[in-house]
Amino acid sequence: MIRFLIRRVALGVLVMWLITVAVFGLFFVAPNNVARTLAGRQATPATIHLIEHRLGLDLPLWKQYTNFVGNALHGDLGFDYYHGVPVTQIIGQALPITLSLAIGAAVIWLLLGVFSGVLSAVRPRTFSDRSTTALALFFYSMPSFLLALLFLYFLYFRLTKAGFAIFPAGGYSGLTAGVGEWARHLILPWVALALLLAATYTRLTRGSMLDVLGEDYIRTARSKGLRERRVVLRHGLRSALTPVVTQFGIDLGQLVGGVVVTETVFSLPGLGKTAIDAINTQDLPVIIGIVIFASAAVVVANILVDIMYAVLDPRVRLH
Amino acid sequence: MALLEVDDLHVSFDTPDGLVQAVRGLTFSVERGKTLAIVGESGSGKSVSTQTITKLTRGARVSGRAIFEGEDLLTASPDHLRRVRGAKIGMIFQDPLSSLHPYYRVGWQIVEMIRAHDHSTSRRTARKRAAELLGLVGIPRPAERLDDYPHQFSGGMRQRVMIAMAMALNPVLLIADEPTTALDVTVQAQVLGVMRDLQEDFGTAIILITHDLGVVAEMSDDVVVMYAGTAMEQASRRDIFYRHHHPYTEGLLRSLPAHGGGKGRLIPIAGSPPSLINLPSGCPFAPRCPYAWDKCFRETPPLDEVFDEPGHRSACWLPHDWEGRQACEPRTETIDREETA
Numbered sequence: 001m002i003r004f005l006i007r008r009v010a011l012g013v014l015v016m017w018l019i020t021v022a023v024f025g026l027f028f029v030a031p032n033n034v035a036r037t038l039a040g041r042q043a044t045p046a047t048i049h050l051i052e053h054r055l056g057l058d059l060p061l062w063k064q065y066t067n068f069v070g071n072a073l074h075g076d077l078g079f080d081y082y083h084g085v086p087v088t089q090i091i092g093q094a095l096p097i098t099l100s101l102a103i104g105a106a107v108i109w110l111l112l113g114v115f116s117g118v119l120s121a122v123r124p125r126t127f128s129d130r131s132t133t134a135l136a137l138f139f140y141s142m143p144s145f146l147l148a149l150l151f152l153y154f155l156y157f158r159l160t161k162a163g164f165a166i167f168p169a170g171g172y173s174g175l176t177a178g179v180g181e182w183a184r185h186l187i188l189p190w191v192a193l194a195l196l197l198a199a200t201y202t203r204l205t206r207g208s209m210l211d212v213l214g215e216d217y218i219r220t221a222r223s224k225g226l227r228e229r230r231v232v233l234r235h236g237l238r239s240a241l242t243p244v245v246t247q248f249g250i251d252l253g254q255l256v257g258g259v260v261v262t263e264t265v266f267s268l269p270g271l272g273k274t275a276i277d278a279i280n281t282q283d284l285p286v287i288i289g290i291v292i293f294a295s296a297a298v299v300v301a302n303i304l305v306d307i308m309y310a311v312l313d314p315r316v317r318l319h
Numbered sequence: 320m321a322l323l324e325v326d327d328l329h330v331s332f333d334t335p336d337g338l339v340q341a342v343r344g345l346t347f348s349v350e351r352g353k354t355l356a357i358v359g360e361s362g363s364g365k366s367v368s369t370q371t372i373t374k375l376t377r378g379a380r381v382s383g384r385a386i387f388e389g390e391d392l393l394t395a396s397p398d399h400l401r402r403v404r405g406a407k408i409g410m411i412f413q414d415p416l417s418s419l420h421p422y423y424r425v426g427w428q429i430v431e432m433i434r435a436h437d438h439s440t441s442r443r444t445a446r447k448r449a450a451e452l453l454g455l456v457g458i459p460r461p462a463e464r465l466d467d468y469p470h471q472f473s474g475g476m477r478q479r480v481m482i483a484m485a486m487a488l489n490p491v492l493l494i495a496d497e498p499t500t501a502l503d504v505t506v507q508a509q510v511l512g513v514m515r516d517l518q519e520d521f522g523t524a525i526i527l528i529t530h531d532l533g534v535v536a537e538m539s540d541d542v543v544v545m546y547a548g549t550a551m552e553q554a555s556r557r558d559i560f561y562r563h564h565h566p567y568t569e570g571l572l573r574s575l576p577a578h579g580g581g582k583g584r585l586i587p588i589a590g591s592p593p594s595l596i597n598l599p600s601g602c603p604f605a606p607r608c609p610y611a612w613d614k615c616f617r618e619t620p621p622l623d624e625v626f627d628e629p630g631h632r633s634a635c636w637l638p639h640d641w642e643g644r645q646a647c648e649p650r651t652e653t654i655d656r657e658e659t660a
């Protein structure tokens with residue numbers, strides 16, 4: 001198990017290394033004038049020269065690369081000339097917003113997906129199962145921006161016009177301004193994001209649960225005289241959750257790197273929206289910083305998933 | 320009155336291919352403290368019929384009665400059924416690897432069983448009882464092994480864990496569905512030994528399902544021979560081995576190695592069992608029976624008493640008296656249905 005984890009971490013390091021090489025190759029080595037881009041549109045030749053020197057673009061290529069990686073390892077993702085602050089500060093400001101969005105939505109979609117998945121699996125091929133499946137498919141196949149826009153239109157615009165200003169149009173309110181405000185600003189994006197993802201979890205839970213409920217040890221649990229609820233939850237769901245946890249880790253890892261569409265529609269200045277803004281303004285250091293951060297999030301999430309596997313399944317843990 | 324009386328049990332499954340009639344009018348009874356063996360080829364409905372007694376067959380159409388201690392389990396309330404399962408009827412299944420939950424420690428699984436029926440038992444007492452049980456079924460260092468997971472036990476040891484769990488509440492009936500099929504021969508003998516010892520100590524009745532006539536000879540008091548979802552012959556163990564009436568029983572015994580009674584496994588009789596969808600009328604064994612004649616294909620023989628021996632029944636048109644039956648000669652070749660039709 002320990003050896004397995006070491007292998008997984010080593011693999012994660014390798015992936016991160018490949019990503020830095022790719023990023024470096026794309027943004028620094030590729031024949032474009034980085035300094036010029038970085039300096040912005042109205043830069044004087046002197047500024048460009050200064051930036052070239054600061055970035056070490058006058059150094060040999062291998063030296064540039066080791067500097068780049070070395071800095072990143074020390075938590076230095078470069079300087080954002082556009083806003084005049086370090087990139088880590090930009091990320092540091094955007095991350096809590098993305099985290100609030102992702103984790104809040106995760107709680108909702110997990111509860112919703114797992115609960116409806118279990119209900120479907122316990123009564124397969126009934127009306128409630130079929131309607132759950134249909135509903136899940138509906139949200140599953142819906143473009144994410146559409147659902148978010150519908151939410152805004154009906155729950156913000158229409159409701160506010162009707163005199164019920166319950167939900168804000170968007171924007172973020174930090175936790176320091178109170179949990180209530182924080183949640184009020186996030187509830188629409190949470191639900192919009194959660195509904196999209198819950199569909200996957202409904203289907204995943206239902207399928208996995210149906211498989212598990214056919215297992216011999218479920219029959220054993222029934223033969224022991226346990227209550228059906230206990231059979232389904234303690235014995236069935238316990239096993240059925242393994243693939244769900246895997247999917248959850250992967251999804252969450254991806255979202256932590258930025259929830260582009262939802263953040264943009266609800267004007268939440270999280271990592272996703274920051275990345276889009278950076279692309280629009282050609283703010284290269286921020287783009288690079290977010291790419292590296294998002295990749296790291298995915299890699300770390302994958303390693304965490306493997307650890308969770310071991311926690312969940314003693315057969316993995318003890319080998 | 321017998322401990323369990325199964326009467327005219329029918330079980331069928333709706334499948335895309337049609338209605339599978341897995342059990343068709345099965346009747347048998349189990350006496351307190353005795354062992355009833357159910358033998359028959361694969362697919363003859365042994366598992367389905369015994370699992371239906373405690374309503375463990377899901378999605379099946381069931382009719383008939385299963386009177387256990389005076390109450391019909393097939394129409395009993397879910398609550399009554401739950402109190403019977405585990406506490407009064409313990410069950411062991413064929414595959415000890417897949418029958419225990421892989422994610423929970425064996426001690427936990429036994430404790431869960433005990434506390435499901437008696438919540439006043441403290442966790443600690445239940446754990447002590449679980450360790451006792453593991454010791455009782457011959458698992459070395461039982462107290463330590465409580466905290467092991469199923470995959471840390473060998474196949475034979477896992478089956479002992481299953482037996483320990485099934486016996487935890489001293490059930491009056493143990494249903495063991497091919498408890499030793501997945502085990503090798505020496506382990507098989509040990510596991511059967513454990514079951515027999517427990518039976519002697521606690522007076523448990525056992526329904527033992529098996530393919531293996533060697534096991535039947537060793538363990539059973541009475542025998543039901545099943546074929547295509549119904550009983551072909553029912554008798555005491557002695558009568559099954561030495562005074563059987565039904566040609567199918569005869570075929571099963573013939574397929575044992577010479578000198579009978581040995582440890583031999585069943586070698587299938589020529590031909591294969593009929594499809595359980597759209598079974599034709601007539602004796603289900605007729606296409607494979609060396610005695611069959613046209614009547615056998617037309618009319619289904621009832622399960623009737625034979626040889627004037629109470630409790631000895633056979634579903635066969637051959638003469639029901641000893642001399643008459645002895646006079647019948649099997650053909651060396653079986654006939655096809657087509658030839659007689």
Ligand SMILES: Nc1ncnc2c1ncn2[C@@H]1O[C@H](COP(=O)(O)OP(=O)(O)OP(=O)(O)O)[C@@H](O)[C@H]1O
Nearest residue numbers: 332334339341360361362363364365366367368595
């Ligand atoms: N859930 C089900 N749906 C459809 N058919 C089923 C189902 N369960 C069992 N059957 C069918 O019922 C018949 C009897 O099965 P059963 O498991 O009782 O046989 P068995 O005598 O126990 O055989 P074995 O010795 O192989 O365990 C088989 O033909 C099987 O395919």
Ligand code: SF4
Nearest residue numbers: 602605608615635636
């Ligand atoms: S009824 Fe006929 S076919 Fe069936 S077992 Fe008896 S002799 Fe054979």
Ligand SMILES: [Mg+2]
Nearest residue numbers: 365366367496
């Ligand atoms: Mg079976």
